[in-house]
Amino acid sequence: MFECRDLVRRFGPTRALDGVSIAFEEGRIHGLIGANGSGKSTLLRIIVGAEVADTGTMSKDGAGWAPRSTADAARAGVSMVHQEVRLGPTSTVVDVMNLGRWPTTRFGFIDRAGATARTREALRRVGLTLDPDLTVGILPLAVRQRIAIARALDAPVLTGASRLLVLDEPTSSLGAREVADLFGLLRKLAEEGACVVFVGHALSEIEALCRTVAVLRDGRVAWRGEVSSGGRSVWVDAMLGRATTARATRVTQDFGNERRVAVEGIGSDTVPAKSLDVAAGECVGIAGLLGAGRTEWLRLVAGVDRSRTGSVAIDGRSVPCADVASALRAGVAYLPEDRRRDGLCIGLTVRDNLLLAVRSAEGWWRGRLAVEETLEALVRRAALPDGCLDRPVETLSGGNQQKVLLLRLLLANPKLLLLDEPHRGVDIGAADAIDGLIHARRETGLSVIRVDPDLEALCRVCDRIAVMVEGVFVDPSVPAEAEAVRRRLSGDVA
Amino acid sequence: MTGPRAPWVLLVALLATGLGLHDGFFGPRAVSVLLEDAAILLTASLGAGIVVAAGSIDLSIGSVAALGSLVAARLSQSGVPLPLAAACAVAVGALFGAGQGWWIARRGLPAFLVTVAGLFAARGAAWSITTGSIPCGTEASAWFDDATYLLPMGYRLTPTALVALTATAVVALWITRRPAGRALLATGGDAEAARLQGVDTSSVVVGAHAASGALAALSGVMFLGIAFAGDAALGSGLELDALAAAVVGGIALSGGVHPPLAAWVGAMILTLIKVLIVRDGSLDASWARIAGGALLLLAAIASRRPVASSKS
């Protein structure tokens, strides 16, 4: 029995985990689901010793559980199976299986024969027969993942300790047959007495595989129970949140057949081609569960990743989607979901960050831009702190950083704004301010396509919702009502 | 020129060229001179290779070599037996390297800056011993003069060549057959992944820098065998030649790759090019450096990692 109580983990002002209590029993497979940023990864990292909780306790086999490192956790039988084990580019299967626990001879040298034999044995346990001296990098992903599981199972465990295996989205790059094979293996392991925690986003997989399910939302457990007592619609509700209070009165507009932006068949080798029309001033939300492929598609439309097929047209004029600068000049702006990694230059001043997009569109050799004059007023209107223009962005709060990123795009006067989770890591006040900024621009004709894991928020600001399931729009025009979208997402509609 | 075999092919081609152009290229004397010529660069590039394979870099090698040569010379001059003096020098180098590794792994400072500081510090330390050179003890000089190790068929090895080859074998053995060697490659390949698999990555980085410092000092000690003296001006630019040799031998600067004999192959290639060009006589010796640069470029292109797919 593995248990954690009231785990709290803060990152700056945000709480990744906000009092999580959960228990996993041996001999069963437990599902763990939640939207982006719900705290899943943090919880897993704490369980396997890669991170430490700020407060809260854990126990395993009746004793306290506080691993100091992943090696420490592995010795006690707790290990995480990553999607694949990545080591040096020349690492072989034997290397991967034995890293950190090589059998050695009396003089401290590696016992090659012993290591190879052990590797073969461990691989056989997960149903693999392959040459242990192969380079891992050349093997298919499904095989690499199986090797990762074999490695986790092969960890020498103190006597009496039970095994806890954590799998973080193991099926995301596997084909149907490989998924079936993996499930067979996991069931066998559970029968042998291991405790398996399975993190996934395909609800059908959770239903097929797991005995119990826990749903995380905003760092809390939103739902827990046996699979049989829940169901897809229950979990979708728990993941996305039920409407509690309406913060703003919503006015949706019906734009009928009017269209200003036409996205036609944008797709690539890995992203199915999709089309979407947006009217001037309209906000279209894209709803989908984690892994539906929303971000990937937005990036293609924005020209961030090379698109193989399709075109975007605004006012009947074609927009080049080959690179960001020309898309930007033609009026397409994209707000990435991870603002620290893909959005802001965190060490530079607010001014330099704000001007990044305009400069890219208009050229870096130009002297002072006309917009620079208006920066002070703009910053004041967005309620950013006074005098922040010449401060590094890293000194601002998360919400204000997001405002800077949004203002940067608005400064370039886009006609189509692509928003990928604009509320991520942002407090409620700033979230409303961000929505207000976007709304003001929509009145002057800005078209918006928006992705948000929070269905209520999405319905509040959008005129209609396009529902995406497994990379395809199953319905491009659902009324912006959470109930209707949920039914669509869980496939309950005839 | 791709794949781990390319440097070997090049080495064989160079040897064949040498054999074709000059009689007795493989003769006892020529081989002995070649190995002697390569010894210092070889030893230094062993250390550079280890550090690079661990995903770091060491720019202090040349200065540490000078420091090592002076420490050994001064000790041997004052009557300490040569092996002990050499061991002391190597220990000084190892400590110096470990110190740099500590700043890098535990304090998180950029390896480039720390080892540039190390470059100045070690050179300063060497110059605070002397600005010129220190002859080593008479006994040691006499020994260096006489000692050769006879091999079958009249081939012989000088002590420095023997030490360099031994060090090469030890490093190769360590990389392939010691758990620490495998942990080194894992750390260089992807430090975060290695940490999650239970490798103590900061100890690995500290250890790699200690090894590099020790080998750099050892290459300095070898200088005694050639000049019978330690020299404060020794080894300026050695760190870059060592780095180049390591990369030419097939060690990727992105880390995680270390063919067992890479440093040896790289150092031999660069030395052979120099020897061939000098022997040929019609070409200016500068062409050796130009060829070295071209090889470095080829090796760097060959060892690039594919672009990471832009997965969101």
Place this chain on the structure above:
Amino acid sequence: MTPARRAWSALALLVVVDLVMIPDFHRIAWVGGAWRGLPIDILEHGARLCLVAIGAALVVATGGVDLGIGTVMALSGALAARLSAEGHGFPVVASAAIGIGVAVGLVNAAMVVVGRMPPIVATLVPMVAGRGVAHLVAGGAILAVDAPWAVRLGSGTWLGMPIAVWVATGVIAVVALLLRRTAVGAGLAAVGSNPAACRIAGVPSGRLITLAYATSGTFAAIAGLLAAADVRSADAHNLGQFVELDAVVAVVIGGTAISGGVFSLGGALAGALFLQTLTVTLHAAGVRSDVAPLPKALLVLVAAVVSHPQFRIRRTRSAS
């Protein structure tokens, strides 16, 4: 206090120490139509380091490093000497020397941008090969440079100040003005600060990086000309040796993070002058020139620790 101001303060402090410690430091005399004195010497000899430090600052700002600076100096010096000896005039000599600097810079940039090679290896290539080429250009000898332009550039004065100082000042002023008047400086910093974000924001990273390496090559070439003119000879082996490291040290002392991003030209200038003054000070203070590298090592470490991201954030947090 901004890092650049910290560097200028350190320089000022050092100058004050010198004024107290070195009796003749303040004595600047008008001799034969020119100013003479220790501070003038510092400026004259520091001009080259200032130039290459500015170039290095631009490269470091983009998250790169240029190890080829010293080699480019040797190349440009050797080429200038050779052409000069063959009887070419200054315009030909100067444009050829600067041309070779630009060319090496472009090659470096191509290796980094198109070849996606780590900047350390990419610029190591010219560092290893370049001196070989310089030797060839010089024909394996130390060439004397005694053309009129060299005399004028090396020891001439204008308005009482050495020509080298004017050259460096002029070139640096032009670049500083360009960076200040346009957004290019901000672009370089953005590329170094977060390459992924720049790609998504549509910043032409490749072109900006190319500009940085080309500028660095150009400045190194000018510095090479000055160095050759200063000693009236071009020594392919020793000219500009280890200057690239001094340049990086000056840049780091000036508050530019080695990992790229925020940079300061003024800081780099202060760092370069600081290094030059330190050399003079140590010499005048009777510190054996042999241990001079030790204080430099200490300086690098202090600058590295102070400009360390964690330290910087803690400072800004507590300041706000």
